Amino acid sequence: MTSRTPRVAPFRRFPAFVLSAGVSIALALSPAGCDRSAEAGRAVARAGGKRVCVIGCDGMDPKLVRRMIDEGRLPNLARLEKEGGFKPLETSIPPQSPVAWSNFITGAGPGVHGIFDFIHRDPTRQASPYFSTNRIISAEEKPPIKVGDYEIPQEMVLPWVKGAENELLRRGTPFWDFLDERGIPIQMYKLPANYPPSESKHDHMCCLAGMGVPDAFGSQGIYQQFSTRPRREVKASDGYKLRLAPDKESGAYAAKIWGPPNELVKKHPDLFVEMKVYPDPQKPVAKIVYVNKGLTGDETVELVLNVGQVSDWSEIHFLKTPVGPGMRVMARFLLQRVRPDVEIYMTPLNFVPDAPEAVISEPPEFAAEIAEAIGPYHTQGFAEAFNARKHQLLSDEEYRIQSDNVLRESEKMMEYALDRFQEGVLFFYYSSTDLQAHIFWWDSDDKHPARPPEDAKKYMGVVEEAYIRMDKALARCREKLGEDTTYIVMSDHGFCNFRRCVGLCTWLRNEGYLVADRGVLVDADWSKSKAYGLGLNGLYVNLKGREKLGIVDPSERDALLKEISEKLLALKDPETGRNVVRRVYRADECYKGPEAKNAPDLIIGYERDYRASWNTCLGEFDKEVVFDNDNPWSADHCIAHDVVPGIVLSNRKINSSAPALVDMAPTLLAEFGIEKPDYMTGGSIFAESKDQVAARSGR
Amino acid sequence: MDIVTRIMTFLGDLVFAVLGLLSPAWALVIISALTGVAMLLIWRHTSNQDAIEDVRKQISAHLLASRLFKDDLSVTFRAQRQIVWQALRLMGHSIRPMIIMTVPFVLIMVQIGLRYEFRPMPVGEPTRIKVTMKDRSKVRGIGDQIVLPDGLMADANDPCRAIPIRTIDWRVTPRNPGSFRVTFGAGSDVVELPVHAGDGFMRISKLRGGPFFDRLLYSAEPSIPAASAFESVEVFYPARSTPILGVDVHWLISLLVLSIVFALLFKPFFKVHI
Numbered sequence: 001m002t003s004r005t006p007r008v009a010p011f012r013r014f015p016a017f018v019l020s021a022g023v024s025i026a027l028a029l030s031p032a033g034c035d036r037s038a039e040a041g042r043a044v045a046r047a048g049g050k051r052v053c054v055i056g057c058d059g060m061d062p063k064l065v066r067r068m069i070d071e072g073r074l075p076n077l078a079r080l081e082k083e084g085g086f087k088p089l090e091t092s093i094p095p096q097s098p099v100a101w102s103n104f105i106t107g108a109g110p111g112v113h114g115i116f117d118f119i120h121r122d123p124t125r126q127a128s129p130y131f132s133t134n135r136i137i138s139a140e141e142k143p144p145i146k147v148g149d150y151e152i153p154q155e156m157v158l159p160w161v162k163g164a165e166n167e168l169l170r171r172g173t174p175f176w177d178f179l180d181e182r183g184i185p186i187q188m189y190k191l192p193a194n195y196p197p198s199e200s201k202h203d204h205m206c207c208l209a210g211m212g213v214p215d216a217f218g219s220q221g222i223y224q225q226f227s228t229r230p231r232r233e234v235k236a237s238d239g240y241k242l243r244l245a246p247d248k249e250s251g252a253y254a255a256k257i258w259g260p261p262n263e264l265v266k267k268h269p270d271l272f273v274e275m276k277v278y279p280d281p282q283k284p285v286a287k288i289v290y291v292n293k294g295l296t297g298d299e300t301v302e303l304v305l306n307v308g309q310v311s312d313w314s315e316i317h318f319l320k321t322p323v324g325p326g327m328r329v330m331a332r333f334l335l336q337r338v339r340p341d342v343e344i345y346m347t348p349l350n351f352v353p354d355a356p357e358a359v360i361s362e363p364p365e366f367a368a369e370i371a372e373a374i375g376p377y378h379t380q381g382f383a384e385a386f387n388a389r390k391h392q393l394l395s396d397e398e399y400r401i402q403s404d405n406v407l408r409e410s411e412k413m414m415e416y417a418l419d420r421f422q423e424g425v426l427f428f429y430y431s432s433t434d435l436q437a438h439i440f441w442w443d444s445d446d447k448h449p450a451r452p453p454e455d456a457k458k459y460m461g462v463v464e465e466a467y468i469r470m471d472k473a474l475a476r477c478r479e480k481l482g483e484d485t486t487y488i489v490m491s492d493h494g495f496c497n498f499r500r501c502v503g504l505c506t507w508l509r510n511e512g513y514l515v516a517d518r519g520v521l522v523d524a525d526w527s528k529s530k531a532y533g534l535g536l537n538g539l540y541v542n543l544k545g546r547e548k549l550g551i552v553d554p555s556e557r558d559a560l561l562k563e564i565s566e567k568l569l570a571l572k573d574p575e576t577g578r579n580v581v582r583r584v585y586r587a588d589e590c591y592k593g594p595e596a597k598n599a600p601d602l603i604i605g606y607e608r609d610y611r612a613s614w615n616t617c618l619g620e621f622d623k624e625v626v627f628d629n630d631n632p633w634s635a636d637h638c639i640a641h642d643v644v645p646g647i648v649l650s651n652r653k654i655n656s657s658a659p660a661l662v663d664m665a666p667t668l669l670a671e672f673g674i675e676k677p678d679y680m681t682g683g684s685i686f687a688e689s690k691d692q693v694a695a696r697s698g699r
Numbered sequence: 700m701d702i703v704t705r706i707m708t709f710l711g712d713l714v715f716a717v718l719g720l721l722s723p724a725w726a727l728v729i730i731s732a733l734t735g736v737a738m739l740l741i742w743r744h745t746s747n748q749d750a751i752e753d754v755r756k757q758i759s760a761h762l763l764a765s766r767l768f769k770d771d772l773s774v775t776f777r778a779q780r781q782i783v784w785q786a787l788r789l790m791g792h793s794i795r796p797m798i799i800m801t802v803p804f805v806l807i808m809v810q811i812g813l814r815y816e817f818r819p820m821p822v823g824e825p826t827r828i829k830v831t832m833k834d835r836s837k838v839r840g841i842g843d844q845i846v847l848p849d850g851l852m853a854d855a856n857d858p859c860r861a862i863p864i865r866t867i868d869w870r871v872t873p874r875n876p877g878s879f880r881v882t883f884g885a886g887s888d889v890v891e892l893p894v895h896a897g898d899g900f901m902r903i904s905k906l907r908g909g910p911f912f913d914r915l916l917y918s919a920e921p922s923i924p925a926a927s928a929f930e931s932v933e934v935f936y937p938a939r940s941t942p943i944l945g946v947d948v949h950w951l952i953s954l955l956v957l958s959i960v961f962a963l964l965f966k967p968f969f970k971v972h973i
Contacts, residue, residue, distance in 0.1 A: 251863030278861030283841075287857040287868060304868045306856045688854060 013357040046183035047423040051485040052671050053477050054427045054664075056104075057470050058097060058192070059434030059637060060491035062088045062647045065441070068464060074471040076478070077649055083653035088645035091493040094537035094603050095586050095641045097211060097434065098133050098612055100492035100661055101192040106172035107665025107680035114171040115193060116600060117535035121616060127520055127533060127550040129618065131191050131220070132169060133212045139164040149266050150321055166196045166358060171595055172679065175665035177423070180204045184672050185424030189370075189417050190410070192429060195381065197362040208361045210429050211381040216329040216349035216357065217260045218422060221380055223388045224346040228254045228278070238387045244277060244342055252276040253342055257290060259318045259327065259349065271318035271327065286338050292317035295324050305335035308398070310405055313376040315352060329354045330376055332405070333399060345388060345398070351379040361507060373416045384435035390633045396451065399439055399632075400462055407432040407469060414473060418480040425668055426481075430473070432466045437495045441635030444497055446609075450632040476671050486671055491646035492661060498636040500573060500605060501579055501613035501629045503622035504533035510625065511567065520619025527551060530560060531601075534619050536612050536638040538600030539564065542558030561586060561601055568604065572625045580626055582607040584642035593679070605640030612638065648685060656685040701921050703806075706771075708735065711810030712902065713786035723900045723941050727815065731954050735805060736969075738800060742972045745760050746796040751972040757785045768866030808951070813919055817903045817936035819895035825854060825870040827935040828894070830883055832865045833899040837928040841869045846882040851894070865930070873897070883932055890929045892920065895936075907932045 005484070065086070072271040080086065092100040092110065094117065102113040110116045115132050122128040141163045144151035154164035170193055176186045180202045188194075190210030197209045215221050219237065226244040235243040240258060247254040259271030279286040284307040292299045294317055303311045311333040316329040329349040336343040351357050353371035360379055361367035362579050370393045371377065383406040387592040389399040407430070414428050440459040442448050448456040476487055508514040513531040520532045526549035529542050541557055544550040552560060565584040583605035591599050606612070613622050614631070648659050656663060663682035670676070670684035765778035822825040832842045842865075843858045852871040853872040863867070871881075876897025883890045892907045908914055908923035908931035923929050943953040966973060 014767075252861075279864060280859045281854075281862065283856050283859070285854075285859040287859050287861045287866070289861075289864075302827075302829070302868075304859045304870060306854065 001521040007380065013389050024091045024214070047185055047672065049423050051421070051481055052425045052426065052488070052668060053421075053422050054480055054488045054490065054668070055470065055473060055477065056101075056427060056429040057489065057491045057497055057647075058429065058431050059437050059493060060470065060489075060647050061084075061437070061494035062645055063494065064464070064467065064557045065649075068467055071189075073464070073468060076471045077489060078477040080474065080487060080649040083448055084650040084652045086352075086493075086647065086649040086657070087654055088494075088658050089490055089648040090092065090658060090660035091641050091644060091646050093590055093641045094492040094605065095637050096536060096638070097492055097643050098193045100646070102133075102170050102172075104490075104492065104664045105174045105191075105193060107175055107535040107662050107669075107682050108172055108593065109591055109662060110599060111591035111596035111683060112596060112679055112681075114595030116540050116587075116598070116603070119538075120169075120598070121534050121540065123540075123543075123547045123550075125536060126526060127524070127532060127540070127619065128359075131212075134166060134168050134195050136218070137165045137167055137429075140291070148660065150264055151266055152264060159437040168194070168198060168636070170194070172593075174198055174678065175668055176205050176207075177201065177671055178674050178677070179425060180670060182672065186427070187417060187424070188429075189413055190429040190431070192206075192381070193428060200362050203363075203544040204424070206366045208367055209381070211431070213351075213360050213379055213381040214358070215380045216327070216351065217255075219348075221348040221382050223348050223385060223393075224258060225343065225388065225393045226275070226346070227343045229251055229343070233252060239391060239393070241393070244344070249274065251351065252275060252278050252289075256347065257316060257331075259316070261322050261328070264316075264320045265417060269377060273316055273318060277342055279342050279346065281640060282678060284338055286342065286344075288333055288335075290316070293319040294326060295319070301641055303333055305333065307335050308401070309336055310334045310401060312699070313350075316349065325368065328355060329357070330382065334394075334402065336394075336398065345394060346489050347385060347402075348380055353377060353379050362518040363575055370413060370416060373457065374409075374412045377413060382435070384408075385436055386438060386633065389439050390631055392632065396439070396455065396459055396632070400436075400459070402475055403432060403436050403439075405437075407466065410581060411473065413467070414476070418477060421481070431471060433463070433470060433491065434495075436466050437463050437635050438633055439635075444548075446497070446499060449499065449629045449634045450668055474646050487651045488664075488667075489647070489649045489663065493641075493646050494638045494644040495635050495637050496608050496639070496644060498611045498629050498634055499609040500575075500580075500611075500684055501622065501627055502610050502614040502616070503613045503627070504604065504623050505619055506540065506613075506616075506621045506623075507571065508533060509621060511564075513564065516621075519615075519621060522620075525621075531564060532613070532619055533604075533616050535600070536617055537603045537605070538693055539602040541601045557601070565602060571625075573610070575626070578609075579607055581605065582611050582643065593682075605643075606638075608639065608643050610639065611636045650685070652686050654685050655681070655687060661686040702732050704919060705921075707806050707810055708813075708902070710955065713792065713814065715814060715902070719900060724940070724943055725817065726815050726900075726941060727941055727950060728957060730811060731957030732856055732961040734804075734954065735958040736965055737807075738804070739965055739969050741800050741803065741973050742796045742973065743969060745799045745894050746972075747792055748972050750921075751789065751792050751800050751963050754785050754789045755972060758782055758789070779782075785800050808954070811917055811950065811954060812916060813902045813904065814900065815939055815941055816917070816941040817905055817972065819876070819897050819903065820871070820873050820934075820936060822873050822876055822896055825872045826937070827869055828869045828881070829870075829933045829935070830858075830867040831933075832867070832928055833932040834928060835865050835928045838862050838865055838867060840923075841884050841886075841888055844883065844885040845869060847871065848879045848881070850877055850896070851879055880936060884927075884938060886931060888929070890923055890927060891931055892932045892934065894934055903936055909933065 003038055068074045092103045096118055098115050098118055099110055102115040106113045117132055119129050120132040136145055139155050142154040142161055145152050175565035179186050180200055183204055186205045188207040192211035195209040197207045223239045224242055226242050228244045233243050242255050244253040244255045246611040254276050256272040257275050261268040262271045273290050275290040277288050288303040290301050292301060301314055305311055309479055313330045313332055315328060316332045330352050331349050332347045334345040336345055353376055354368040356367060384403045388394040410430055417428055440462045442456040444459050508531055515528040530552050531541050533539050540553050542550050543552050568581045568584050571580045579602060585603040587599035587601055615622050660682055663685045666676035666680050666682050667684040713826035718729060761781040765775045830842055832838050838860050843860055843964060852872050852874060857867045857869045867925040873896030878893055878895045880891050880893050895901055895903055904918045904920045907916045907920040940947050941950050
């Protein structure tokens with residue numbers, strides 16, 4: 001007879017069942033049972049309780065910080081200075097954010113990380129420009145599967161067909177790889193120049209990518225402005241001006257919210273959602289209505305906004321075919337006016353952080369976890385609406401409101417970061433000190449390009465307010481993390497007025513180095529052009545053997561560079577007689593490393609008050625070589641690097657006499673007892689060595 | 700419909716007067732257990748239990764046959780054909796109890812939904828109230844009139860009147876927690892709707908008037924009189940989140956899953972064949 005487990009009568013088992021079920025449910029309902037995070041289940045960390053908190057304030061300027069500390073308006077930064085020090089932080093060459101933050105990330109200069117400007121060019125395609133930090137590698141060339149009007153890309157249904165991939169173009173090894181390898185946890189929020197986010201090899205790194213993350217179009221931010229003003233609709237690369245037309249049938253104003261091209265339909269028409277606007281007949285308020293299409297039915301979205309009010313994040317759903325797939329994105333709406341014309345500004349279409357169309361964090365679920373805690377947030381790298389302000393579609397006040405929303409969102413995210421941070425390195429990035437300054441900074445009595453003197457002073461106050469909020473952010477960190485944490489407040493560069501534009505391509509054409517009528521990318525005669533400008537600081541030689549249509553023999557290159565450098569250094573502003581260019585850097589002298597070969601031949605370091613004209617950036621021409629900047633974008637930093645250093649403050653003694661951005665990565669490694677690798681050109685700012693300054697090169 | 704709604708709301712209020720003492724998550728677990736038991740009892744009394752037992756035995760027998768005689772193709776095919784047939788019979792026996800169960804289950808769900816779908820207006824934050832009129836001409840004069848009690852404050856620019864779609868929107872901010880009655884309209888044509896603010900767990904009717912199914916699902920309020928110029932009044936309360944087992948899913952999914960789990964767990968005790 002086989003032994004059997006004795007059966008228990010049903011109702012005798014009942015109390016035990018209830019008890020065990022109750023305990024299980026109680027455990028599950030308890031707060032501990034609800035704890036989910038990207039950290040859960042990851043490798044065991046080994047920071048030994050040590051904490052380093054870095055607040056990265058883009059563009060925070062040492063002169064203004066000094067003044068505000070002296071005025072007693074930055075008490076927490078003042079305390080940091082007293083405890084450890086406050087020094088200017090040598091920036092990158094050129095002092096552009098992607099370059100500078102890449103210096104920070106790799107502890108080395110552009111010769112190592114390969115980021116030289118916002119815009120690079122592909123010499124094999126003769127000056128073809130591309131965004132420097134990331135690129136899309138196209139899918140395999142396979143014909144789509146055609147079903148009626150629909151075209152289904154093979155990679156969508158056939159797993160063995162390779163789809164498009166997004167590649168991070170920043171080279172070199174980021175500092176966190178060394179920490180990650182040793183089990184030191186790293187949390188980074190809105191980190192610039194790290195999109196797509198690099199992978200954590202040992203599962204100790206969490207990172208939300210910042211500057212570089214595109215909008216739903218894959219661009220760096222396409223806003224949409226809807227207006228009843230009769231005008232031609234414009235769909236430019238950085239913004240759409242759209243017509244809000246009276247709809248006789250409904251009595252409303254109607255427009256389309258445009259999305260990216262629908263790659264599933266023949267000829268790839270742009271996706272759109274119909275929008276209707278109902279202004280109140282008397283009051284400064286309007287209702288915006290649109291219908292999100294979904295597989296399970298339509299959802300009507302209604303927003304009621306006062307003039308000057310920005311909506312919360314509102315989801316917009318595009319349906320690519322009647323049976324899916326869909327695309328979920330989000331935007332915020334600003335009702336600008338309702339009379340005499342109705343005008344609405346819509347932010348670029350951001351990814352929804354709980355299900356982004358692209359990977360924007362490492363681990364990928366990190367972005368959703370943040371959203372779960374704080375709600376939706378800007379996923380697009382450039383969150384401030386500077387393009388709309390540049391194009392004068394937003395007023396100063398509207399831009400202030402919009403950028404203040406970005407800052408408040410960052411402050412909320414930092415609270416989440418502080419709650420979550422236990423040990424290791426916490427890096428938190430603020431863009432407001434840079435992108436508010438680009439519009440509102442003006443620190444002289446000279447005539448402002450776009451606003452009267454009293455407004456220039458008033459809006460400089462907005463920048464100062466942002467600095468005060470950085471000071472408060474530091475106070476919040478100290479309150480939450482305590483005194484046994486190393487605090488570093490740093491910026492990648494400083495700021496100065498942008499009063500006069502320099503048309504570098506125009507100058508090159510006038511001097512006979514460039515032959516074109518309309519622009520480098522349009523109609524350059526490469527058989528006669530010796531040099532061209534592209535990007536904010538780059539000048540390239542049309543070199544034989546390197547550029548596809550190069551004509552300058554390598555043996556003539558040095559002489560040409562010398563000639564151009566001398567002429568540029570001698571260039572005078574016809575209005576003031578001042579020098580326009582402060583320094584001309586030769587890439588082969590200032591960059592060391594495997595990527596140096598891809599650099600522009602010359603990097604132009606403009607004088608204070610001067611910067612490359614907007615047309616120069618894409619190789620276009622201006623009427624004059626030096627002329628007034630009349631754009632609200634009235635401050636900049638893409639000039640000579642010694643004019644716009646950043647800042648570094650810490651509660652630990654800063655021993656370095658001349659700290660630089662490239663020192664930050666070695667500093668973070670040294671804090672955890674990790675020796676810096678050979679390719680890092682800097683050293684710890686806390687441990688000055690005699691030959692540190694001398695050893696530094698190629699930043 | 701008003702009478703049924705009133706009775707069900709009364710019963711729901713009674714049940715939740717007790718369950719309301721617990722946290723919303725625990726209350727949902729208990730209500731799911733009660734629902735599971737209720738479903739079992741309804742099933743037992745409305746289904747042909749003998750026939751279901753017979754079908755289940757038949758299925759077991761044919762499964763055994765197909766296993767025992769797996770080398771005999773004709774027996775295996777016959778057994779499988781019988782299994783499919785018996786499964787269809789089982790489904791047939793389920794139709795009547797399922798149909799009968801639908802009515803009380805929907806009514807129970809509506810009552811649970813009135814408590815779990817939405818949370819009260821957050822204090823200090825604006826919540827939208829939308830009034831829809833039957834006729835465009837009534838948007839101004841009647842539709843845009845409101846009487847707000849102390850404790851509620853409308854935006855200075857309100858209302859937003861969208862005449863082409865006959866709607867009037869108010870953005871109301873509660874200054875303190877509590878339940879309030881808001882009156883819309885003027886003269887003899889007025890409509891009232893209770894609104895709630897704060898963090899409490901309570902019955903929330905987001906709608907008065909409107910389409911039949913919306914009223915059925917979201918309202919415990921009486922219909923708007925047919926002669927009224929008002930079509931509906933709707934409050935856009937924020938959604939309530941009630942995490943169960945550490946997972947934040949919609950309350951309806953929690954209810955369905957938990958009530959099925961409890962029904963299966965209690966099945967042997969009530970000797971029910973499903």
